[in-house]
Amino acid sequence: MRWILLGPPGSGKGTQAKRLADKYQVAHISTGDMLRAEVAAGTTLGRQAQAFMDRGDLVPDTLILEMIRQRLKELGPTPGFVLDGFPRTTQQADGLCKMLRGMSSELDRAILVDVSDDEILKRLLGRARLEGRTDDESGVVLHRLEVYRKQTAPLIAYYERLGLLTRVNGEQSIDGVFGELQSLAAA
Ligand code: AMP
Secondary structure: OOEEEEEOOOOOOOOOOOOOHHHHOEEEHHHHHHHHHHHHOHHHHHHHHHHHHOOOOOOOOOHHHHHHHHHHHHOOOOOEEEEEOOOHHHHHHHEEEEEEHHHOOOOOEEEEOOOOHHHHHHHHHHHHHHHHHHHHHHHHHHHHHHHHHHHHOOHHHHHHHHOOOOEEEEEOHHHHHHHHHHHHHHH
16 A cells, blocks of 8 residues: 545544554554654754744755655665655655655555535634644644645645546545545555
């Protein structure tokens, strides 16, 4: 399994990515989790990334691609993975494609966890209130959605052109979405 999970913040792709990685015994690669770990550890990368993350902006492509390159290297030849929150720009997608080609590997699928804007706003603003996540405070939430629309949503057409895109309905229950993903894994 070499999948990308695409979707707006709050689509539930992180939860699904973890379940998939667990069930199919592949690596769960979440650039958001990796960056938060770098920030917590106070590394140079963490210090470089923090301001972007606090604003809800994307961390520069070069830093992200270097982090992914190292992670893929650690996984060794012909790795299985679910990518969660990466790629987020066409430059990242191009970089990933080159890296995989260099390993004689390629993606199987890019899955869009599809959720309407109204539902996303409801979920994100609700989560911001419950968890007090600094990057989910209302203004930042709206900004992250805007960043998704402008910089990441073009990847939907990008992977559609490559014949790799599959949409799943992200407005079902967590088990409902996972059921659809399992069917795709079996297809
Ligand atoms: P996430 O947990 O995936 O929502 O990521 C949290 C934050 O980390 C994002 O708002 C970005 O600032 C940063 N980030 C995570 N993944 C990427 C990526 N692939 N490219 C650029 N920035 C990222």
